[in-house]
Each structure stands twice: as structure tokens, then as C-alpha cells.
Amino acid sequence: MTDIKEMVIVSGKGGTGKTSIAAALTSLFKDKVIADCDVDAANLHIIITPEEVVSQKEFIGGKKARINLDRCIQCDVCRDVCRYDAISEKFVVDPVSCEGCGACYYLCPAKAIDFTPQLAGYCYICRTPLNESFVFAELLPGEENSGKLVAEVRNEAREEAKKRDTGLILIDGPPGIGCPVISSLTGVNFALIVTEPTPTGVHDLKRICDLINHFKIKAAVVVNKSDINPDYVEEIKRYCENEGLTYLGEIPYDSKITEAQKNMTTILDFAPDSEASRAIKEIHKKIQKILEDV
Amino acid sequence: MNRNVLIAQPQWLGRDKMDDMRIAFASGKGGTGKTTVAVNLAYFLAYSKQQVQYLDCDVEEPNGHIFLKPHIEEMTPAQVMMPVIDKDKCTACGECVSHCQFNALVLILKDVLIFPELCHGCGLCARICPTGAIKEGKRVIGSVEQRKAFLNIDFVHGILNVGEPMAGPLIQQVKHNYKEGYIQIIDAPPGTSCPVVKTIVDADCVVMVTEPTPFALHDLKIAVSVAQTLNKPIGVVINRENGEFKPLMDYLSKNRLPILATIPEDKNIARQYSEGNIIIERLPQYIDNFMELAINIKKLLEIKQFR
Numbered sequence: 001m002t003d004i005k006e007m008v009i010v011s012g013k014g015g016t017g018k019t020s021i022a023a024a025l026t027s028l029f030k031d032k033v034i035a036d037c038d039v040d041a042a043n044l045h046i047i048i049t050p051e052e053v054v055s056q057k058e059f060i061g062g063k064k065a066r067i068n069l070d071r072c073i074q075c076d077v078c079r080d081v082c083r084y085d086a087i088s089e090k091f092v093v094d095p096v097s098c099e100g101c102g103a104c105y106y107l108c109p110a111k112a113i114d115f116t117p118q119l120a121g122y123c124y125i126c127r128t129p130l131n132e133s134f135v136f137a138e139l140l141p142g143e144e145n146s147g148k149l150v151a152e153v154r155n156e157a158r159e160e161a162k163k164r165d166t167g168l169i170l171i172d173g174p175p176g177i178g179c180p181v182i183s184s185l186t187g188v189n190f191a192l193i194v195t196e197p198t199p200t201g202v203h204d205l206k207r208i209c210d211l212i213n214h215f216k217i218k219a220a221v222v223v224n225k226s227d228i229n230p231d232y233v234e235e236i237k238r239y240c241e242n243e244g245l246t247y248l249g250e251i252p253y254d255s256k257i258t259e260a261q262k263n264m265t266t267i268l269d270f271a272p273d274s275e276a277s278r279a280i281k282e283i284h285k286k287i288q289k290i291l292e293d294v
Numbered sequence: 295m296n297r298n299v300l301i302a303q304p305q306w307l308g309r310d311k312m313d314d315m316r317i318a319f320a321s322g323k324g325g326t327g328k329t330t331v332a333v334n335l336a337y338f339l340a341y342s343k344q345q346v347q348y349l350d351c352d353v354e355e356p357n358g359h360i361f362l363k364p365h366i367e368e369m370t371p372a373q374v375m376m377p378v379i380d381k382d383k384c385t386a387c388g389e390c391v392s393h394c395q396f397n398a399l400v401l402i403l404k405d406v407l408i409f410p411e412l413c414h415g416c417g418l419c420a421r422i423c424p425t426g427a428i429k430e431g432k433r434v435i436g437s438v439e440q441r442k443a444f445l446n447i448d449f450v451h452g453i454l455n456v457g458e459p460m461a462g463p464l465i466q467q468v469k470h471n472y473k474e475g476y477i478q479i480i481d482a483p484p485g486t487s488c489p490v491v492k493t494i495v496d497a498d499c500v501v502m503v504t505e506p507t508p509f510a511l512h513d514l515k516i517a518v519s520v521a522q523t524l525n526k527p528i529g530v531v532i533n534r535e536n537g538e539f540k541p542l543m544d545y546l547s548k549n550r551l552p553i554l555a556t557i558p559e560d561k562n563i564a565r566q567y568s569e570g571n572i573i574i575e576r577l578p579q580y581i582d583n584f585m586e587l588a589i590n591i592k593k594l595l596e597i598k599q600f601r
Contacts, residue, residue: 012355013324013325013355013357014323014324014325014326014355014484015323015324015325015326015484016325019509039487040485040486040487040490040516041322041323041324041484041485041486041512041513041516043323043508043509043512043513046508046509046512062395063395081417081418081421083375083415083416083417084416096491096495096523096524097495099414099416100395101395101396101414101416101418102393102395102416102418103416103417103418103421106393106418106422107418107421107422139486139487141486141516141517141519141520141523142486142487142488142490142491142520142523142524143487143488144487144488146485146487146488147459174485175324175325175355175484175485176354176355176461176483176484176485177354177355177454177456178354178454178458178459178460178461178489179459179460179461180485180487181354182457182459183459197568198567198568199360199568199569199570200329200355200357200360200567203355203357203360204355204357207354207355207456210456210457211456211457214456214457228564228565228568229565229568229569232568258507261507261508261509262507262508262539264508
């Protein structure tokens with residue numbers, strides 16, 4: 001059986017071009033499973049339109065408390081123990097504030113509180129037009145436990161990779177450095193960081209790099225929209241050198257990337273000879289080399 | 295610095311101070327321009343003699359300070375509660391482990407181990423421990439900084455420590471700094487899950503900053519449904535507008551979501567952004583866009599009062 005390698009695309013800052021680049025890379029890598037781990041705002045399926053949803057799985061998140069007013073003796077214990085101000089004076093639990101800790105449920109002397117698991121989203125295992133596996137998920141609006149759903153997506157992707165004897169899982173990650181990002185990063189073989197040459201891009205790059213170092217993951221950096229500000233490109237290069245990060249190159253700003261997205265296709269299919277496409281092909285070659293070694 | 299290009303006494307507000315209001319900026323998709331729009335509106339309002347407070351609730355990747363350039367005044371470590379186990383009293387009965395909903399406690403051999411990053415600080419374990427072996431301590435997950443920024447804007451942001459998964463408690467602590475008598479501009483993180491809910495839950499209205507692309511529209515729809523669940527008045531700012539993107543227009547009109555302002559795609563804006571500058575200070579032709587935004591937000595809230 002083939003060794004499965006997992007590669008994740010992250011950025012720290014949102015909107016640097018993770019998903020556009022992920023979509024382009026999917027058309028360059030042969031033989032892979034694709035996973036979209038940006039579970040609260042999944043976008044990859046807009047470009048890689050699934051041919052068929054093979055299975056749809058319910059994602060059960062945490063539990064939520066609900067007070068049964070018939071049995072409630074209005075003793076106020078629940079309101080005292082709740083640290084999240086989730087219970088009103090009329091003993092109604094606000095599901096938005098309830099973190100599902102169960103303190104009220106376990107401590108209610110009248111046993112008046114229901115505490116049941118909630119549906120928090122869906123995980124989809126799909127087949128792409130090229131007959132590859134593509135896993136993505138939808139967290140219901142405003143839900144918690146996005147990290148847990150990311151773990152679920154990755155598990156399903158690994159199952160698919162085993163089934164198909166595929167050596168690579170290509171993961172599109174979420175922005176930020178919190179719970180779902182940590183869950184997308186743990187145990188991967190390689191992280192591709194997409195940044196942009198702006199002060200916010202650099203600021204957020206440093207934080208995501210600290211996180212990646214924390215997990216000791218091999219990482220490399222790509223600068224997207226590189227012609228916005230050459231000074232920051234130089235700063236990013238210097239930063240990579242100092243931190244021992246591989247610098248993979250630049251992708252110039254190209255309005256064709258947005259055009260491709262509007263046509264629901266990748267830049268490589270939309271404008272194969274554009275500067276951006278050529279840059280992405282070069283970067284892909286370098287990533288292949290890295291993946292051979294990790 | 296060329297602040298003089300701004301109009302000296304904008305009349306759009308009437309002569310009075312505006313009412314207090316809390317305006318949250320969200321988007322779903324990252325990088326649509328939330329922070330750009332939020333800082334420029336804050337700047338515009340402050341320039342119009344309003345008292346403005348800017349709260350950056352994107353604690354994973356806070357960026358507002360890059361533009362508003364606050365001077366450090368106060369930095370407070372942000373702490374959350376967590377259990378501390380007295381090994382002499384602990385009988386390894388496993389009650390705490392079986393009650394914890396977050397898998398933050400694990401019983402290994404005769405020891406209860408704590409995974410602090412998973413703990414939500416609910417205090418249940420301390421309450422139910424039959425031998426009283428659990429006390430509560432505190433641990434630091436980040437910091438909250440409060441400072442004065444440009445034009446006397448009261449600036450607050452939270453910075454989550456790298457490796458900490460939970461933004462929620464830190465967002466709450468950023469919001470403990472609400473000041474009365476101020477217009478609050480609240481910058482939310484990207485996404486549509488609990489950190490966004492925690493950010494917008496007590497706002498008077500939510501401004502969705504979007505761009506005319508399929509990705510942004512897809513995520514806008516989810517973000518709008520979050521705000522609708524919370525019963526918030528919602529308005530939309532279309533950023534990087536370049537010709538009509540019909541799916542977005544259709545969606546907005548079908549759902550009766552008002553467009554509060556439009557900002558065109560302009561390389562000059564991108565360049566000013568990439569230098570950490572306030573757009574309306576450097577490109578005064580865009581002052582009107584933010585004046586329009588301010589007026590429309592005011593209207594959005596007035597309509598709400600009559601609902």
C-alpha cells in the first residue's frame with residue numbers, strides 16, 4: 001500500500017488566494033484525494049464541482065442544554081453555575097451562548113434539564129469529474145466545534161486515500177491560527193503558506209509560521225499578488241531565510257484569477273499561458289520535490 | 295501626512311453628536327476588506343468629531359492596529375479559568391473525567407491529566423469532585439491591549455497566543471472594554487462559526503463586506519444567515535466593485551439586503567493598503583463613499599427602531 005502524504009494550504013490572513021491556488025494545484029497533481037477543511041466557509045467545491053455526492057454524513061457537535069419548565073422549580077442553581085450567561089431570568093437557555101458544558105444539567109436538583117447532542121453540520125464525500133475523491137464539509141451557521149469537523153473531514157479523506165490507494169491528500173485550510181487551523185495542521189507532512197506582500201499579510205504570516213514551528217511541520221512560502229508591493233516581497237524573503245523556511249516563489253497579481261473563479265474553473269484551465277499559470281506550474285514542480293523528501 | 299484634504303466640518307451628521315451604536319463588520323470569506331472598511335469608517339467618524347472606539351475581535355490575526363497605529367498604553371494578560379488538581383486528595387475516581395464535555399481531563403493509571411487547551415473553564419469538575427480535590431486556577435491565553443490611536447480613537451484589540459485554539463473567551467474580554475458614549479466599530483474574524491457569533495451577538499447592526507466573486511458570495515450567504523439568526527439589521531458593502539456581478543445583485547435584491555456603500559476596484563487603494571495607510575487620508579476621492587456608508591448605517595438603525 002502507498003504511503004499517504006498530507007499537504008495543507010494555509011495563510012493566516014484570509015483572502016490571500018489559498019483556495020484559488022489549491023484549485024490550480026489540484027489540476028497539476030495526479031492521483032490525489034482533495035479535502036476542503038475550511039468548514040465554516042468552504043469554497044473549493046465552487047471550482048471543483050462534484051460530479052456526484054457519494055455519501056453525506058451528519059456531523060454531531062456538542063450537546064446543548066434545554067430547561068423543561070414543567071419540572072423547573074426556579075431554584076436558580078443553573079443560573080449560578082452557568083459561566084456563559086446563557087440562562088435567562090425566565091429559565092430559558094440561549095442556544096447561542098450555551099457552550100454545552102453540562103454544569104446546569106448535572107447540578108439541577110430537579111433534574112429539569114435536557115442535554116442532548118445537536119446536529120452541527122454535514123460532511124460530503126464526493127466524486128469529481130476526473131473520478132477523484134473530494135471531501136468537504138459544511139458547518140451549520142454559527143456552530144461550534146469547527147476543529148472537530150475538520151478532523152472528521154481529514155479522517156474521511158484518509159479513508160478515501162486508503163480505499164483508492166492514493167499517495168497524496170491535498171488539503172485547503174481555513175484562515176486564522178485557531179481551533180480549525182490547528183486541527184488542519186496536526187500530523188500533516190507539508191504546509192504550503194500563501195501570503196501577500198502587505199503589512200497585514202506579513203503580520204499574519206509570522207503568526208501562522210510560529211504555529212507551524214510549534215508543530216514542527218515542514219513548510220514553504222508562496223507570495224501571491226506579488227507585484228502589489230515589492231518591498232514587502234523582499235521582507236518576506238528575508239523572513240523566510242532567517243526562519244529557515246523554503247521560499248517557493250511569487251505569483252503576480254492577475255485579474256484572470258478572479259475571472260477564472262467567476263467562470264468556476266481554475267486559472268490553469270482558464271488561462272493556461274498567463275503569467276500566473278506559469279508561476280503556479282513552477283511552484284508545483286518545487287512542491288513535488290519537497291513531497292518526495294518528507 | 296495630508297489630513298487637511300479631509301473636509302473640515304462635515305455637515306452630514308447635523309450638529310449633534312451621533313447616538314451610541316455598535317457596528318460590527320463581518321464577511322464570511324476572509325480578505326474581502328472588512329478591516330479596510332472598518333478602519334476607514336472609524337477614521338471618518340473620528341474626523342467628524344464623533345467619539346469612536348475600535349474593537350478588533352479578530353484575535354487570531356488582528357490587523358486594525360497596522361492602520362490605526364495606536365500607542366501602547368495598557369496591556370493586560372487575558373486569563374481563563376482551569377482546574378488544578380490536588381494529588382493528595384484525588385482518589386482517581388474518574389468523576390471529573392466522565393463529566394467533562396470537552397475531553398479536557400483524562401485518567402491515566404492513577405493520575406488525572408489536564409489538557410488546558412481543551413478546557414472551556416466551565417468549573418463543573420471542581421463542583422462535582424466528591425473529595426474536593428479540584429480547585430480552580432487561571433491560565434493566560436493571550437492579551438488585551440487598549441490604546442489611543444489616530445484622532446483619539448479608543449483602540450482595543452486582543453491577541454491570542456499562538457497555539458491556543460479558543461478565540462471565544464478572548465473576544466469576550468476585548469468586549470469588556472466597551473465605553474459608554476462612543477460609537478463602536480467592531481471588526482469580526484472571517485468565517486461563520488462561534489467566534490463570529492461571539493463578536494456580533496451584541497452589535498446593533500452588522501455590515502457585511504463582500505466582493506463580487508463567487509467565493510465571497512457563497513460565504514456572504516452563510517454569514518448573513520448567522521446574523522439573521524441573531525436578528526440583526528444587516529447591510530452590505532461591495533468592495534472591489536468592477537462591473538456588475540449579477541449573482542450578487544440577484545441575491546441582495548431577493549433577500550432585501552441594502553447596499554450601504556460601494557468601493558470600486560482600484561490599484562491605488564491596494565497600494566495604500568499595502569503601505570498600511572488610511573485610504574481616505576491618501577485618496578480623498580473616497581471620502582464620499584464612507585460618508586455614504588455612515589449615513590446609510592444610521593438609516594439602517596432608524597428603520598430598525600420602527601420595525
